[in-house]
Amino acid sequence: MNVSVEQVSSALAQVQIPQLEKSIVDLDVIQHVAVEKGNVNLQLRFTIAAYASKSQLREWVHEAVKTVPGVQSVATEFVTGPTEASAQPNGHTPQQEPQPMSRMITLPQVGCIIAVFSGKGGVGKSTVSVNLATALTVLGEKVGLFDADMHGPSIPKIMGINDRPKMNEGRMIPLERHGIKTMSVGYLVDDGQPLIWRGPMITKGINEMLETTEWGDLDFLILDLPPGTGDAQLGLAQDVRLDGTIAVTTPQDVALEDVRRGIAAFKQLEVPMWGVIENMAYFNCPHCGEATEIFGTGGGERESERQGLPLLGRLPIEPLLCQSADDGVPMITQHPQHPITLEFRRIAAEIVNRF
Numbered sequence: 001m002n003v004s005v006e007q008v009s010s011a012l013a014q015v016q017i018p019q020l021e022k023s024i025v026d027l028d029v030i031q032h033v034a035v036e037k038g039n040v041n042l043q044l045r046f047t048i049a050a051y052a053s054k055s056q057l058r059e060w061v062h063e064a065v066k067t068v069p070g071v072q073s074v075a076t077e078f079v080t081g082p083t084e085a086s087a088q089p090n091g092h093t094p095q096q097e098p099q100p101m102s103r104m105i106t107l108p109q110v111g112c113i114i115a116v117f118s119g120k121g122g123v124g125k126s127t128v129s130v131n132l133a134t135a136l137t138v139l140g141e142k143v144g145l146f147d148a149d150m151h152g153p154s155i156p157k158i159m160g161i162n163d164r165p166k167m168n169e170g171r172m173i174p175l176e177r178h179g180i181k182t183m184s185v186g187y188l189v190d191d192g193q194p195l196i197w198r199g200p201m202i203t204k205g206i207n208e209m210l211e212t213t214e215w216g217d218l219d220f221l222i223l224d225l226p227p228g229t230g231d232a233q234l235g236l237a238q239d240v241r242l243d244g245t246i247a248v249t250t251p252q253d254v255a256l257e258d259v260r261r262g263i264a265a266f267k268q269l270e271v272p273m274w275g276v277i278e279n280m281a282y283f284n285c286p287h288c289g290e291a292t293e294i295f296g297t298g299g300g301e302r303e304s305e306r307q308g309l310p311l312l313g314r315l316p317i318e319p320l321l322c323q324s325a326d327d328g329v330p331m332i333t334q335h336p337q338h339p340i341t342l343e344f345r346r347i348a349a350e351i352v353n354r355f
């Protein structure tokens with residue numbers, strides 16, 4: 001039975017990307033289709049990094065094409081440059097003008113963009129990001145929160161959001177909770193599903209999500225970065241206008257050594273550093289009230305002085321802060337008069353006055 005290119009193309013048009021409500025044909029994923037004696041060869045351009053992995057896309061394509069009667073085999077190839085379909089009639093591929101390595105993402109309705117980062121994981125950076133965003137909201141600011149940690153998104157859990165964002169004319173509508181507009185790759189994948197992405201995919205995914213989200217008018221957009229100084233941090237520093245960055249660390253020497261590298265990286269990239277927040281600085285005994293500095297004494301203060309940066313705040317180890325994150329309700333909302341809440345509000349007020 002003969003198989004035509006039209007039959008294969010028709011089958012591919014049925015492959016929909018759920019979050020975008022468009023087919024892979026509409027999204028310009030299919031670059032070239034060739035059929036020979038029931039053997040189908042496809043060239044694909046990976047344009048949906050924020051919504052699927054290459055392995056998922058390949059599986060969807062193979063399943064669709066194999067429904068065509070007479071198909072014996074399916075082979076896929078991912079391409080980045082011009083394909084056969086774009087070649088000149090003489091068979092020569094046209095010369096392309098050099099393309100810039102990146103372009104700046106413009107968010108004209110967003111006032112101030114702040115990146116919150118840490119040198120290592122486990123220092124409470126996402127918890128700080130959520131409560132800082134909430135504190136700004138309490139002060140009357142319009143706030144957005146973007147989860148840039150593609151491999152370990154935690155904003156959905158901390159914010160208590162289990163829904164998927166809706167689409168409007170190709171743009172994602174951020175999910176709003178506690179007065180904050182949020183977006184995370186965790187909204188787009190099933191619970192526990194890993195994103196096995198390499199560096200360029202991470203940068204592309206972050207940029208696509210950030211730019212295609214309908215943020216509306218915002219006074220502040222908080223970017224919760226993954227730990228370290230990898231592709232996500234480099235891409236955002238180069239592609240997004242960052243008005244300021246805030247480092248989160250614990251007093252421990254290991255954490256300080258790592259955050260030092262992060263500060264040096266952002267300084268080298270000429271991104272403004274606004275200050276340091278020392279988390280888990282001490283623990284107040286609930287019985288006697290004595291403060292114990294479990295992870296060391298004054299590490300954040302010494303490092304901020306060394307870097308010539310303000311120490312924006314010192315936050316204690318507080319079980320209620322951990323419980324609030326597990327409950328999906330920010331500490332500031334759940335315990336509005338707690339000393340930690342007041343400290344977050346003080347830090348937020350300092351940020352508002354600075355900007």
